Amino acid sequence: MASPSIFNSESDEDSWVIQINQLVSETNLSILNKMPVCIYQVPKSLSCAKPEAFSPQLIAIGPYTHFHPDLYPMERFKVFAAKGVLDHFKKHDFKQLIEQLRSTGQFIRASYHKYLDFKEDTLLYIIAIDGLFLLDFFHNYLNEEVSGSFMTGLQDQVQLSGVKLTKDAIIRDIIMVENQIPTYILVRILVLESSKPADSVLEFLGSMLLSFCKKHSPLKVTHIPTDSEAVSKHYHILDLMYHLVVSHPEKSETPTTPDQSEGTSTLKKSSKSEGTAASNHFKKVKNVLSWTLESAKKLKDVNIPLVQPIKRHIDTILNMSSHLESLSSHPKLSEEEEAPVVVNIPCVRELHSVGVYFQPVEGGNMAIDFDEKKGIFYLPVLKLDVNSEVIMRNLVAHEALTKPDFLIFTRYTELMRGIIDTVEDVKLLKNAGIIDSSSSLSVEETEELFNGMSKSIGPTKTEKLDETIKKVNKYYHDKRKANLYRTLTEYVYNSWKLFTLLATFVLLAMTALQTFCSAYDCPSYFRPK
Template sequence: MASQSIFNSESDEDHWVIQINQMVSESHNSILKKIPVCIFHVPKSLSYAKPEAFSPQLIAIGPYTHFRPELYPMERFKIFAAKAVLDHFNKHDLKQVVQEFHDTATFIRASYHKYLDLKDETLLYTMAIDALFLLNFYHNYLDKKLSGSFMMGLEDPVQLSGVKLTRNATIRDILMVENQIPNYSLLKILLFESSEPPHLVQEYLGSMLLSFCHQHSPLKLTHTITCSEAVSKHHHVLDLMYHLVVSHAVKSETPVPDQGEGTSALQKSSDSEAIAISFKKFKGVLTWTVESLKKLKDVNIPLVKPVKRHLDPVLKVSSQLDALSSHPKLSEEEEEEETHMIVNIPCVRELDSVGVFFQPVEGGNMAIEFDEKRGIFYLPVVNLDVNSEVIMRNLVAYEALTQPDFLIFTRYTELMRGIVDSLEDVKLLRKAGIIESSSTLSVEETEELFNGMSKSITPTKTHKLDETINKVKKYYDYKRKTNILKASTDYVYRSWKLFTLLATFVLLAMTAIETFCAAYDCHRYFAPE
């Protein structure tokens, strides 16, 4: 059986040899050092949960997806959009644009992680068409106050040739990891076509990209940058959105202990000890009473059946108290390892039941915090629509591919997946303003979105956020334990004398009955006729 080959003809082999020689040349290596890889192929380990969220469904952009057969029928509409841009400037045709790209093929290839099995001319035509299409799409996001008449009157690509494309599907495809093209390709075309000064052209392009990110980011953007920085400091639109959502302008990820934290911990410890001491005071009486009731429950006499039915609630309370007092604690190492693997945290309604309040916070993922003294959980505001799941999944994938040592956005999605477990959780977060009321997703769709998010495959190394999660868990466990012990203590303190008297009386009565039945045959009195 002949082995499969990437080559279809002898010319393909010649092209491969040329590319290999170019790649090992000193000039190519110097380019690689200057231009970092920024556009990746998504591995199956990241896409297995929902592959369609990472594979374009309508529009192919860039060499990774441009020639996929299922997407190629939309090629003619991209060409129409590209021609509309060229006609708008009325200066150059497509061949001249490709010629302007002629010396950038090596730079373009250096931006892609995956080997591009395309000839330079094919690659440049692909880049030119897709970049012109994106410029046509982005021009609707341009700030008119800033741009004046720049690109005004350009035909909307979703209305081309009388066919209305699905705008949301186009937005989702534009923000997929594999569907990116470098920002400098868009800038190069605008500089070539427009007669505006270069610094203004860069401002205009940055305005489009920033406005696009503002309108379609699920989370409120954490910091602001200039329009020029949006183009010069970010590789492509997904990279721009990621860095707008996740601010790395933090002093340290090492958690700094709060001055009042030790006092708070000591107070909780002393409160727990006081409750435990109070519990021990009546534990002996309670144990004796429960054992007596268990013996009564085991007595097989028909007259006692009505009484036995009322013993189950009392015995259930005692078993809960035993379980609570003998609950094993995880070691710090085990707890830390468990936290890194998956966010094990009570859901919103459980936290609400122990008095935790949820409040919106500015600053995005880095601002997530829990105030132990006031029981307030601060979370960033999220606005969800039909595009949010795909965008969030691709932000998670992009982070895993570019920031593997600091997966803060990934940890945020895991946190939301942990606390959103039901429709009631979504309603509570909407009421608190964490999920904006303007979100177009229904409560059911929102719950499915967060529960459908996959967990990270490597440790996230987000110490500050993990510390916050641990604070919430400890607060919940402490409050829950306190509430149960307090309720049980109050219940037992109020009733233990009655229980003791009742148990003593019933036990003596049963002993008398058993003694009587041992001397006389009781079966003939209680046997059914």
């Protein structure tokens, strides 16, 4: 049986030879050096958990999805919107625009990771139609302060086309990894159609894209570039939103307070001294408890009807013994462990139970921090709606494909997945202002969103965030250990008379039993007949 092949005919083989010659040509290699790959197909390893979050459901944008059978019925709406933009500028018809874009064909191909097996005209038509459609959609986000007469009066052709398309569905499709159009194509179209200087076009387009990102980003955007930088320094709308979310703030990465000027060595010493004191208190009562429990074990092994009522309560006491032993030797309470690939952290309500407070912080993912002295966990503000899950999943995929050695946003989603277990955790974060009160998702939907996020892709170099997670875990376990020791110590000291009485009773009972059995044949006397 012949192996499967990509070729169906000799003409396909001829086309393949032509493609290879184009790929290895010096001109193409020169273009690749100038225009790095920026638009990828999502591998199944990233999309398998929820494929629909990465596959457009309504509108196809770009060559990867343009001819998808399920999406093609919307093609005429895109064409209608594209024609509306051309009519607004009244400069070129569609064929003239294609000719003006012809020199960009090789640069377009270089932007996509997958080889685009389209003829030149087909590819240019795809890019022109989809680029004009995006301009029609984005113009609604244009900042009025900089718009002037640039696109004023352009009607929303999609809404007037006879069928009111779902705006949220378009937003989700536009932000998907595989549905991207290079930003420079949008710039080129606007420069050709508007007759405006390139600097003005960058400002106008940047205003649209920044407004879109600020409105739909799941994280509050605090570090914002200029309108021109939003276009010139980022490859497409998803890349812009990603860098707005994870970029370093201009000032300090972490919130600082005067109290934080003290050295961390003082904090470590005080934490260590508290743990040592609690351990000493525990040791003082451990010997008394151990002697009493050992006597209880011996009493349990004696098969005498007289002590049967007492034996029913011995198991409870012995269970307490095993719990105390496990507590004193628990590795998480004794030594700090290395951070695993998957984030292991207590949930919000558990952290809250040991005195951890949550406070919003500006600066995105890079500003996440934990103040060990005050017990304050600083997290960026989340604003969630029906589009947030798709946007966050595609930001994770974009990061994995473009920055595989520094998955900071991925680590952040794992952190949120770790601290949110139930709706009670969501409510606590809402009360603390970490989840914006204007978020349209219910607490149940928010809990499902984070619990449905994928686990870790693999080891990442996110030292600062991992160090923060370690500090939170250490604080939690130290506080929990101290609280348990304190509770047990207070209980034992308050009940020492009861324990002394119990120990005396057990000792007398064992002595009496030993005396009785030395005078009589206990096994034969109590053996069942």
